[in-house]
Amino acid sequence: MDTDNKKPENSEDTSGSVIETDSLESSSDGNSQPTNSQPTPAPKSGPKGIKKLTHRVNIYLLLFILMLVIAGGILAITMIKQSTKEDPKISSQTLSQDALSQLSKTDATVGDPKQILNVQSNAVFAGKVLIRDSLDVAGTIHVNGSLNLPGITVSGDSTFDQVQVNKTLTIGGDTSVLGQLNVKKNLSVTGGGTFGGNISAPQIATSQLQILGDLALSSHIVAGGASPGRSNGTALGSGGTVSISGSDTSGSININTGGGTIPAGCFVTVNFNKKFSSTPHVVITPTSSDASSVQYYVNRTSTTFSVCSNSTPPSNSSLGFDYIVLG
Secondary structure: OOOOOOOOOOOOOOOOOOOOEEEEEOOOOOOOEEOOOOOOOOOOOOOHHHHHHHHHHHHHHHHHHHHHHHHHHHHHHHHHHHHHHHOOEEEEEEEEHHHHHHHHHOOOOOOOOEEEEOOOOOOOOOOOOOOOOOOOOOOOOOOOOOOOOOOOOOOOOOOOOOOOOOOOOOOOOOOOOOOOOOOOOOOOOOOOOOOOOOOOOOOOOOOOOOOOOOOOOOOOOOOOOOOEEEEEEEHHOEOEEEEEEEEEEEEEEEEOOOOOOOOOOOEEEEEEOOOOOOOOOOEEEOOOOOHHOOOEEEEEEOEEEEEOOOOOOOOOEEHHHHEEEEO
């Protein structure tokens, strides 16, 4: 029995005819999709277009927000820089006990110029302290020892218990001394001086003293200075001598006449050490009885004065005179 020529009972002859059937094709993902010859309809663009538009709007919104954040950051950085320039703030740093112990044993550099070293407790420096920049002190400075400064500028009021100036002290403004002023060496004043109270000095040397009121002296007037020069006159006679003790202002003259006949004239001429500005007033007083019997008189100029006699003086006599000269 030939089985190859048998046909199924329900089979139909397909020769010369096309049977249209839907066949299934396996897709790459394993799901079966119908494959037919009819064209696939185009997808609707409605929902997908809205999604694309929404996606674009979200991107623009994010870009706008990002621009706002960047602008705000730039503005904040600018304001921080300006505030830092106007009021610079330096971060502070506190030293621990270990750091203080390390400083006491080694030579170390702590921090940087932008940091502040805060010491809460008292600090004692056994050695020297060098400050290379300015020193600002908010409180009071107490110095128990000497204070050496190349220069000091004080803008406000200052109180000193004791100040010692080894060199020059220059004061440009007014100075008020409320207590006693002791000057152990010379005091030189180029301008005027006004004293409301008494002036006490063992000796006052001045080139010129001008007194506008009365001069009250409770002690003696002592005229000092070098002794003036002299020259003998013709009224001394043979072997006569003259001696002078005193100064240009006051003194004594001792005249010893010689023997023989003595003519009238001048006994001595006194030469001043310093010339007077005008012809001075000369007052002479006899200090011996022989001098009182002589008719004496004075010749005077701005540089000299002479003691003379208008009568014949006695021979071998001692004539004494005191003089006072006032300009």
